[in-house]
Amino acid sequence: MRIARDVREDTDLLVFGASELVTCAGPSEPRVGDAFGELGIVEDGAVAIRDGRVVAVGKTAEIRSAYRALETIDASGKLVAPGFVDAHTHPVFVGTRENEFAMRLAGADYVEIARSGGGIRSSVRQVRQATRERLVELLRARADEFLLSGTTTVEAKSGYGLSVEDEMKSLEAIREVAATHPLSLVPTFLGAHEFPDEYREDREGYVRLICEEMIPRVAGARLAEFCDVFCEDHVFRVDESERILAAGKLHGLAPKVHADELAPTGGAELAGRVGAASADHLLFASEEGMRAMAEAGVVAVLLPGTAFHLNKRRFAPARRMMELGVPIALATDFNPGTSMTQSMPMILTLACLNLGLTPAQALIAATANAAHAISRGSVAGTIEVGRPADLVVFDAPNHRYLPYHYATNRVRTVVKGGRVVVRDGRRT
Numbered sequence: 001m002r003i004a005r006d007v008r009e010d011t012d013l014l015v016f017g018a019s020e021l022v023t024c025a026g027p028s029e030p031r032v033g034d035a036f037g038e039l040g041i042v043e044d045g046a047v048a049i050r051d052g053r054v055v056a057v058g059k060t061a062e063i064r065s066a067y068r069a070l071e072t073i074d075a076s077g078k079l080v081a082p083g084f085v086d087a088h089t090h091p092v093f094v095g096t097r098e099n100e101f102a103m104r105l106a107g108a109d110y111v112e113i114a115r116s117g118g119g120i121r122s123s124v125r126q127v128r129q130a131t132r133e134r135l136v137e138l139l140r141a142r143a144d145e146f147l148l149s150g151t152t153t154v155e156a157k158s159g160y161g162l163s164v165e166d167e168m169k170s171l172e173a174i175r176e177v178a179a180t181h182p183l184s185l186v187p188t189f190l191g192a193h194e195f196p197d198e199y200r201e202d203r204e205g206y207v208r209l210i211c212e213e214m215i216p217r218v219a220g221a222r223l224a225e226f227c228d229v230f231c232e233d234h235v236f237r238v239d240e241s242e243r244i245l246a247a248g249k250l251h252g253l254a255p256k257v258h259a260d261e262l263a264p265t266g267g268a269e270l271a272g273r274v275g276a277a278s279a280d281h282l283l284f285a286s287e288e289g290m291r292a293m294a295e296a297g298v299v300a301v302l303l304p305g306t307a308f309h310l311n312k313r314r315f316a317p318a319r320r321m322m323e324l325g326v327p328i329a330l331a332t333d334f335n336p337g338t339s340m341t342q343s344m345p346m347i348l349t350l351a352c353l354n355l356g357l358t359p360a361q362a363l364i365a366a367t368a369n370a371a372h373a374i375s376r377g378s379v380a381g382t383i384e385v386g387r388p389a390d391l392v393v394f395d396a397p398n399h400r401y402l403p404y405h406y407a408t409n410r411v412r413t414v415v416k417g418g419r420v421v422v423r424d425g426r427r428t
Contacts, residue, residue: 004234004304008065010050010070011048011066012050012070013389013418014067014068014071015049015075015391016045016047016072017060018045018076018078018080019056019075019076020079021042021043021078021081021325022040022082023039023383023384024367024368025040025383029167030089031369032156032295032326033325033363036360038360039399044060045059046091047078049389050418050419052156053387054145054383054389055067055385056145056385057384059163063355069205071420073393075175075413078395079116079394080383080391080392082152082367082368082380083390083414083416084370084392085152085366085367085373085374085376085381086155086370087355087370088155089157089331089335089342090160090334090335091143091259091271092159092173092174093123093126093127093160094127094135094158094161095126097336098236098340100118100122100207109167114194115234119194120201123160124161124162124166125197128163132169135170136177139156142334143185144181144427145182147421147427148409148426149345150344150394150424151407152184152380152390152392153184153376154184154185155370156186157189157190157228158171158189158191159190159193162194162196163316164209168216168278174187175187180375182417182421184416187224187226188225188226188227188256189214189227189253190230191218192244193230194235195235202288203240204340206231207240207243212245215227215248216249225254225375226252226253226254226374227244227253228254228255228257231257231267232261233359236263238265239266241270242258254274255276256272256277259282259285259289260281260289261282262284266287268280268293269366271287271293271296271298272292272294272298273296275298277298277299277373277375278298278299278301278374280302280319281302281316282316283315285316285317289323291324295396299326299329299331300316300318300327301331302315303320303333304350305347305350307338309338309340316355318327318357328369330348330351330362330365330370332347345403345406345410346406348402348403349404351365352403363399367382375397391414393412395412396410409425412425
């Protein structure tokens, strides 16, 4: 009598039966041209995971015949896609600013609110009063919310401290949560977010403080990977921004730029000139600026949620960027003043309606291209053999359904690094 042996390979987790398995597999660089929107779809797809990484991707019948698993997830009739990469967030804050929302509805604009002591400076006062432990507590809860929304990697900025001690405190909170939470947090130093109250009459003094004290201490403590600057006429002018980014590069911090959000100030040109990892916002980016970004390979991180929340009638010129070969990513701009959302699916909807992206392009922009905007293009944003297993099971039949059924959370299961961290829409 012969006993049949199960020759299937052992794995830790098997996700199978997906109506669409969207891998986003493709070129190793940011997607432009025809590659922007190629999703690498496997119908009736499956993924095998071992030791936190993807070991096989293919049709369900093929994968199930080759692998057995300690745990399985039946994704029948559902969409499986890479975890979202949110490439621009401001998650270290205390308190909310819904009063400013009401002020804008009554006619006040962003600059008027800022000059009256509201806006960023309002959040600065609250962060300065908070302990690091309080910041960690709040950030950990927000990290849970990101996972529940299907986001597995987040760029996290400081910028509500605006003093040496409070910027360090904010970045230390990011590092502590990153070490103890499954969400991947990529830290960015944004001391150049606004001029604090004590430097309102001494712009040069604050720029020197950033360049000569903040950046060396942040870099020396390895608290950030990027140096960002809010480049606008009412905050940091182009010359000041360039000095700050140069100081950051000197200390090993890659440049990023808040560019041309409120007016055409030359932020996109600056991003191209300094070889920034990304330029973000870009509602008023010039033709010359977009060409400079395309030539330098700068990723445009577009934030349609911010324009929507500020009730603007203008959005970034995404279609022209695509024509020029600028790589496009998407992000929430999660912050307490101008974009109080952690929902990347809602951003997909706004990108389709207001930026002119197709559902496929929006999904690439929120995964593979967004990963490149934060130097994670080789480890996040796709489902590929050998990469960390970060994926989401959506209660949706296909990728087009995500922006179509808007303002609802379709996330059912989230796998981060091969481990189930959200099950049946709840944190495990």
